[in-house]
Amino acid sequence: MVILGLGTNLGDREQTLRQAVLELKALLSQVICSPVYESPALLPETAPKDWDMPFLNMAVRGESTFTPKALLAEIQALERKLGREKRGHWSPREIDIDILACDGVIINEPTLTVPHQALLKRDFALIPLADIVPEWVYPGRDGKMAHELATQMASQLKRTDLVIA
Numbered sequence: 001m002v003i004l005g006l007g008t009n010l011g012d013r014e015q016t017l018r019q020a021v022l023e024l025k026a027l028l029s030q031v032i033c034s035p036v037y038e039s040p041a042l043l044p045e046t047a048p049k050d051w052d053m054p055f056l057n058m059a060v061r062g063e064s065t066f067t068p069k070a071l072l073a074e075i076q077a078l079e080r081k082l083g084r085e086k087r088g089h090w091s092p093r094e095i096d097i098d099i100l101a102c103d104g105v106i107i108n109e110p111t112l113t114v115p116h117q118a119l120l121k122r123d124f125a126l127i128p129l130a131d132i133v134p135e136w137v138y139p140g141r142d143g144k145m146a147h148e149l150a151t152q153m154a155s156q157l158k159r160t161d162l163v164i165a
C-alpha cells in the first residue's frame with residue numbers, strides 16, 4: 001500500500017484534484033480518497049504576499065506495483081502533466097504530489113524520504129492520511145497509530161464538503 005499527499009493552491013483547485021485522482025487510478029489499484037481539506041499556505045516571512053493562497057489537500061491510498069523510486073518518477077510526470085511548472089520552493093503550485101508513506105518502508109535518500117520527512121509536523125498531511133488508514137503505524141517509532149497521532153495534533157484544519165472518490 002502507498003499513501004500519497006496531494007496539495008494545490010493555484011488554478012482550478014477542485015478540478016486539478018479530480019484530474020489527479022483520475023490519473024492516479026491508472027497508476028494504482030484499489031484507490032481510496034480522503035476528504036478534502038483547506039489549509040493556509042506554509043510560507044517563510046519573506047515570501048511575497050501574493051503567494052499566500054490557501055491549499056486544498058487530500059490523501060490517496062492505493063496498491064502499487066512500482067518501486068518507491070519508480071512511483072516518484074510517475075507522480076512527478078503527473079505533476080507536469082497537470083501543469084506544474086518549476087517555480088521557487090514556497091511558490092504557489094497547481095499540484096504537489098508527495099509520497100507520504102509506503103507500508104513499513106523506510107527510505108532516507110537525497111531524492112526520496114519515506115515516510116515523508118514532514119508528515120508528523122503537517123496537519124494537512126497526517127489528518128487526511130489518518131482518515132483513510134487510521135491504523136497505519138509510523139515505521140520504527142513508538143507504535144502509535146495514525147489516528148492517535150492525528151488526534152493529538154493541535155490543528156485548525158478545515159474539512160470541506162468536496163467529495164472526490
Ligand code: ADP
Pocket residue numbers: 072089096097098099100110111112113114115116117
Ligand atoms: P515540496 O514537495 O517539498 O514542496 P517538490 O514537490 O518540488 O517540493 O519536491 C522536491 C523534491 O523532494 C523532489 O524532487 C523529490 O526528489 C524530493 N522528495 C523527497 N522525498 C519525497 C517524498 N516522500 N515524496 C515526494 N518527493 C520527495
Ligand code: MG
Pocket residue numbers: 096097098
Ligand atoms: Mg512535492
